[in-house]
Structure formats: structure tokens, C-alpha cells
Amino acid sequence: MITKLIKEAKKNNIELEVLTNLYDVTSIEVLNGKLKKFDINRDKAYSLKALYNKRKISLKYSDISDIPTIINRIKSFGDIIDNDNVDSLCENDYQAEEKKRVEPDYKQIKVDLINLCKYKEQYKDIVNIYFGLNLSNSSTVIDNENHHLQDSTTMIDLYSSISMSKNGVVKTKYLEYYDKEFNVGKLKKKVEKAIKDLELEFSATSINTAKHRVLLTNNVVNDLLYTMSDMFYSKQIYMKVSLLKDKVGKKVFSDKVTILEEPVNDKFVVNKHFDREGTLTYNKIIVDKGVFKLPLNNLEYAYKCGDKPTGNSGLLNNLHLECGKCSFDELLEKLDNGIIIDSIQGLHAGINHVTGDISLQAEGKLVKDGKVVKALNMILLSTNIIELLNNVIEVGSDLEEFGIASSSPSMLVDNITISGSEE
Amino acid sequence: MKKEIKEEILNNLLSTGADFAEVYEEKETSKNYVYLDSKLDNIDYCESEGVGLRIAKDDEIFYASSSSRDKDDILSLADSLKSNVNGKVIYNDVKLNKEERFTQEVNNNGYDEKKIKSYLQRLDKRIRKLDKRISQVGLRLIVTDKLINVVNHTGINKTEERHSTLMYVNAIFKDGDKSSNSSFSFGECKGLELLDKNIDKEIETMLKYGLDKLYAGNCVGKEMPVILGPGFGAVIFHEACGHAMEAEAIATNASVLCGKIGEKIASDKVTIIDDGTIDGLWGTTQIDDEGNSTQRNVLIKDGVLVNYLNDELNNRKLNMGLTGSSRRENYKYAPVSRMNNTYLQPMDDTIEDMIKSIDFGLYAIELGGGQVDPETGDFNFSCKTAYMVRDGKIAECVKGASLIGNTLSILNNVEMVSDDLKYDVGFCGASSGSVPVTTGEPTIKVSKILVGGEDSDN
DSSP: OHHHHHHHHHHTTOEEEEEEEEEEEEEEEEETTEEEEEEEEEEEEEEEEEEETTEEEEEEESOOOOHHHHHHHHHHHHHHOOOOOOOOOOOOOEEOOOOOOOOOOHHHHHHHHHHHTTHHHHSTTEEEEEEEEEEEEEEEEEEOSSOEEEEEEEEEEEEEEEEEEETTEEEEEEEEEEESSOOHHHHHHHHHHHHHHHHHHTTOBOOOSEEEEEEEOHHHHHHHHHHTGGGGBHHHHHTTOSTTTTOTTSBOSOTTOOEEEOTTOTTSSOOOOBOTTOOBOOOEEEEETTEEOOOBOOHHHHHHHTOOOOSOSSOOOSEEEOOOSBOHHHHHHHHOSEEEEEEEEOTTTSBOTTTOEEEEEEEEEEEETTEEEEEEEEEEEEEEHHHHHHSEEEEBSOOEEOSSSBEEOOEEEEEEEEEOOOO | OOHHHHHHHHHHHGGGOOSEEEEEEEEEEEEEEEEETTEEEEEEEEEEEEEEEEEEETTEEEEEEESOOOHHHHHHHHHHHHTTOOSOOOOOSOOOOOOEEEOOOOOOTTOOHHHHHHHHHHHHHHHHTTOTTEEEEEEEEEEEEEEEEEEETTOOEEEEEEEEEEEEEEEEEEETTEEEEEEEEEEESSOGGGGGSOOHHHHHHHHHHHHHHHTOEEOBOEEEEEEEOSSGGGHHHIIIIIGGGBHHHHHTTOSTTTTOTTSBOSOTTOOEEEETTSTTOTTOOSBOTTSOBOOEEEEEETTEEOOOBOOHHHHHHHOSOOOSOEEOSSTTSOOEEOOSEEEEOOOSOOHHHHHHTOSEEEEEEEEEEEEEOTTTOEEEEEEEEEEEEETTEEEEEEESOEEEEEHHHHHHTEEEEOSOOEEEEEEEEETTEEEEEEEEEOOEEEEEEEEEOSBOOO
16 A cells, blocks of 8 residues: 555655554553553554655555545645755665564563552552553554665553552652563562652651752653753754754863763664664764764754754654763762752643753752751752753763663752752 | 444453443544744644544453454454453443434634635734744644544444644744743634634733743742732642542542542632533533533532542442543543543632732742642642732742642632633643643632742842
8 A cells, every 4th residue: 555655646746755653552550459451552653754846745644545635635735835845755774673572471460560569568558559561562664665664662661650648648659661571570679669768758848949969860860851852953953942052062061961862772672773754873972071062853954954864853762861980879979968859740841941941849858968868848940951961060870761762870960959948 | 433343343342241341433633734934834634543442340441442443453452352351241232322423513714725824924924023032933723623433332322523723822032142932822622713813912912921031030939929820820720639630540549639528628719610511612522532421510619629520430439420521632542531621710809909918929920831649639830921029019020930739738728819710721641641621710819839949039
């Protein structure tokens, strides 16, 4: 059907590329020792990139059998939109190595997750203990008249929430991470740490607004880096809405900050070998010792900005801060007197992408003489992303993967406002 | 799919002892007109269709979805689902009722692609002319048509047409190194007639706030009285207590409002209603995604919690009656109880009196988004546009302000409620995906909220 559509399009003076995404996701959710939900999602979607009448037209279908209607739609859109297309179709080929898919033992995973809920019996204050797991197999295929690319990925996404209640006060801890396969031992360790942290949170208080030396844990740095990653894109720079416009080649952050994207480094859970336009990906340095070296591109903005495409059309894969040499404990020692921020919420609304201002609800711990003395809640991380990344003292070595797009180590930062109101 | 095929799928799903079975079918087309840099940059067109199958046995729920509508593919999916259930057959030979169809009259006022483009061109020019400091204008028009059909083991067979139009207007302001953005949106379950709406006031307000924010200072971070502006200000109730009233959280004892029906949980000034029936509003539908009629649900009455938002499967545990609140983004998601159009009932306090009553506080005139943990009740929101209030007067515009607190404390701290009820549109994300919702609120004064900001003194 794809070949027929491409041929038919050509007859109508349309250059067409079809990206086919196939997903097969199985999800298991367990709450308090009982299966809560079992989900299977099998989906196929076709994204069409059409070049017609010097315009680029994007369409998405779940069914491409009605070829005449699709062709007519492309033509009618091509006659009315104004984009000055500078795009071209993919000129690469790629065929991923055939990997034998090992079907996980869902029944055993269900049993393992149900067994993990037994922490509820051990810790009487636990109200709810919940685990969710997605086993995803996806494949991406790109076809145009002359080229064909195919890649596939398999991964596990694990998420959990544990809530405890003491004297009518409820506290919840959330976990989420990605992995190549399900490892109950790894999850168990994370759950035990979460329970320990949760118990400490019942003594948590706020503090009055002041500037502090702050240790941001790896999950927090990851959240901030991923949320603000739009500033690295050529499109944002070209449109003059990036915080880093006119900054290529200039020092923008502390020299402790080196930011890389490594889509083809196989130490990560998922490697994406080409982007949504079929540009082959490669490992790259975006910020080198604080200097903004390389904006991320798709084909259109690579051309508009006179750069080479970087394989980042609709794709960010394994973006991370380069690790330093200090373990988390060594960062804690360097923090000496300050605050650990280990949770931030409200990222979709608490960050202004135009100004870089950050105002996020946070939780953490007060540290004196390198030791945790009490938990903190009802506090806000109030800063600006540029200020934050200029005040970096040290980057840790504890890189952890939190998603396909990005991962991060912890980071020690100076002179950051933590807002709050002590009772 | 034909009725007979759906009956066959339902009977197949029920053949291993499930006590609930449902087939949901959906077709959706959307056009997203992107007008950027004074050009119609693109029309992102999306056409999707698919099927969702759901079965339940006691407390366990099994869901499967596929973009294929081929009978064999769907029966294979049904086999994967029913293999999880093993028990005596409860329902067999399900026969569906005659299809009940809910239609929506749409008036496009003659807007075809050319006229839409011309509208966007005029609006872009009009905004750019307002001030030299406007450096970029972005417009997005999203037109969606959806057709859903839901059938289940009780014979329900209902179809609804859903049409909606949504417009986003965003302007970026620059002056030297300073920058700000200001935006507004309007959307309804209507056709393109929405584009004929008079938006003079919205444009004027966008300009004022954008310029004020361009020169805004830092917000002072501390606990203080806060006035919340009308409309999207209600997101604070949507997040802070709406989610905590959804059956998904209540039935699993994962809400701060569990077991509090009949209890006074808010000040007398608080009456909160979720109404999925208000004509044209962004969150309105005639039936929910389980095929039950939407309705007006009073959730909090004069400060007393009176109801939760309920769906079929959670109602098994709660047994409180259905509220027509079961929603899902699309066929890929199993539906759960969600909000539609949630608003705080207006009262008669005046904004002038609210401002006069504050020595030092914040006027959060426009809120951005936020989130809440329904289990703990802790919430956070960002302020899109905010001014300090000093000595009973509106003072300087401030940036980077956010509000954090706990559901129960904020509900009790609502001191004043005005009569300027306004509805705003938004999308709400939860376990059944992102669904269109309206938040409505008059201006209110809350006696204290922790405000986050960079400055520590006042």
C-alpha cells in the first residue's frame, strides 16, 4: 500500500515519504497486591511528508487505503499554505540488525509486582503501594521512492507510587525509570529507598525564603534539562524565542557544564539510529565546558541556518550532562551546609521557556555539616535556568536513565533561591 | 463495525466469565492551522480510528486497543484479553439495542480554507500593529470532528458526534534583553462560527499584560493573601479538589477527600459544580465515554462535600450512582471518571473590596497550569500574570510567581467570591489521557497561600 501511495503521489507531482510507526505495548498495573489493570495496545500510524508546489505538507493517518482522497488533500493544502519549503526527502538507508524478540513472562512479572506489595504488611503506615509496568516494542519504518530505513526498540518503563499516612497526614513518593528488561532486585532497592525517604518526610517543614547552596539530585536535574531542552533547537533560535539565540560559540553556562546527546551509545537503554526525517543520528556535544557549540536541527532549520542536520527531527535520545568525578556522597560532603532538592513538581507550568524563569514546588532535605538534619516540604525552587547552569560548582558521577530522551547525574549549585515560609 | 460484529466481539469477550464487556469505536479528524512568522506555516492534518475493548471481573480490569478495525484482528485482541479471566459465564448471547445517535449542529459560517487563512492573516497583522515591542505572533486554530460509538454487555449502543474549535493567540514581547509572552485562547464545542466572536477585549488585555510583564520584577516568596483572577484561576479548584473527587482516586482510597461526604471541607463561600451539559462549552458532551448521559453534578455545596465524580467500574466499589463523568482521550485509553466543565459558583463580593482588604499580597490575575497529588492534596500552580498588592492597591507586575498549598487548607481559606464568573478552556491530563475541560471561576480572595518567588523581602 505504501509503495502504491508513493507511486500515485509521484504521478501527481508530489514527492512523498511515509513514516510508519508500529507499537505493541503491554501494561500491567498492581495495587496493594491485586491486579488493577492489564492493557494491550497495538497501534499503527502513518505520518506523511509531502513536497508539493514548493511547500511541505504533513499529514497523519491510521489507514492509507483511500489514496485518491489523500492525494487531493495534499494538493489542496499545498495550494494554500505558505511555508517556503527548503526541505527534501530522506537520502539515507538503514536496516537495524534483526533481534530475536524474547517475550517476557508476564505472569511471573505480575507475581513479582504483587509480592513487592508485601511491603504494605511490613510497614503498617503504607496506605497504598502501586506498581505499573509497560513493556513496549516499537518499530519505525521510513519509505520514499528511493530509500528505506527500519529500526526497532524494546524497553520497559517502570513506575510506582507509595503512600503512607501518619496521624492523618498522607505523604506519597513516586518512582519511574526505564530499563532493557525487568529486574525485580533493582526495583526492590528503589522501593526500599523510597520508603525510607517517605518516613523521613513526615517530619518535613518549610523554611524561609533565602539563597542557598543546593544539591539537585539526578532526577531533578534530568527533569529541568529535559524540560528546557527546547532552548538548544535551531528552530527556537531562528524564531528568536530561544534563551540561547545569538549564543552559538559563546559561553552560556559554567565551565562545569558539558551537555551531550548520545543516541548511538549502546550503554543506554534505547538507541535511535535515525530521526523522523531519516537523518542518521550520531553522538554529539551540544554544550562544551559551558560554551554552546551545536544547535539541534531538523532538515528545514539546518538549511535555514546554514548548518548540517543533526538527526533531531522529532527526536531527542540520551541527552545528558557529562558526568563529573564525584559520587553523590562526595557531592553531599561538598554541599556541607545547604539544601538537597530531590523532587520538583509542576514542570509543565512552572517554567517560562521565553524568560527561563523557574518557580517549582519542591521537596528536599536540609543539610548541616554534610549530614541530613531534616526533611523539607512546601518549598519552591525559584531561579532562572541560565542562572542555575552558571552557578554549577560540581556535576556528579551518578548518571541514571529516566527516559528515552534524557538522563542525568546530580549537580551541586550555588546561590539559588529556595522560597518558603517557616511555621 | 456492524452491530452483529460488535455483538460477536462482546459475546467472545464474555465467554470466560467476565462480568463487564465494552467495545468502543472512534474516528477522529483534526486540522491544526499553524500561523507563524506572518505565514500559514502548516496545516497539520490527522485522521485516526481505532477500537478499545474492555472487560472486567470483580475488581480487575483488562483493556486492549488497536488502530485496526479488521474483525479478525479485533477478535485476536479479544482472545488476549479474555484469557486473563477464568470463571463461570455470567452473560451470553448479548443483543445490542438499536443505535441511539446524538448529533451536534455545526455552523461554519462559510469558513473554508481560504477564509480561515484570511482570518489568521488579519489577526496577525492587527496584533503586530499594536506595539513595536511585539517581536513574534503565533496563532493556532484546531478544528476537530469526532465520532464515537460505545456498546456494552447490557445492550447499550450509543453514538455521538463531537465537533470543536479552539484558537490560541500568543505574542512575544522584546525590549533589549527583556522578553515576555502573553496569550489567550478561546474554544467551544462549535463549528468555525467561533471565529466571528468579538475578541477586542482579549487582545487589549494580552497587550497590557505582555507589556507589564516585560518590565516585571521578581515576586516576593512568602505566605500571603492572594486574589485569583476569573476564568482559568479556577484551575486551582480543578487541580486542588476536582481530581481528588474523581472515583478513580476515591475507590482506591487514594484521595485526600475519601470518606468525607457530608463533611464541611471548605468555607461557606465555596460551591463547586461540574456540569458536562452546558451548551457549547469546551468540556461538554451529551454522553460520556461509557454511553451514560452527562449531567450537572454539585460536588461541594456551601462548603460541604456532597458528591464525587463516578464511572461504571469504580461505582461497583462506591455504589453512589453514576455521574456521566467517564472520559478518555481516545480509543487507546480505558475511560475513568474525569471533570467536564468545573466551576465555582459566583457570589456578591467585589474585586475592589478584595484589593482594599490586603496590606501585602498577590493579585494572580492569570494562572498558568498546575498539578495536584490527589492522595496528599498537595498542589502547585504557576502564575501567568501577577501583580503585588501593597497597602490596598495593585502595585508592580511580578514574574516567576507560583502558588503551592494543600487542598483542604485552601478550600477553607476562600474568604471572598465575586460575581464575574468566566469560563476558560484547557486540557486535563490523567490516566485516561488528555481531555478537553473548562475551568470557570469568578475572582476570589484566598486568605493565605504560599507564594514562590525569588525575592525574600517586601
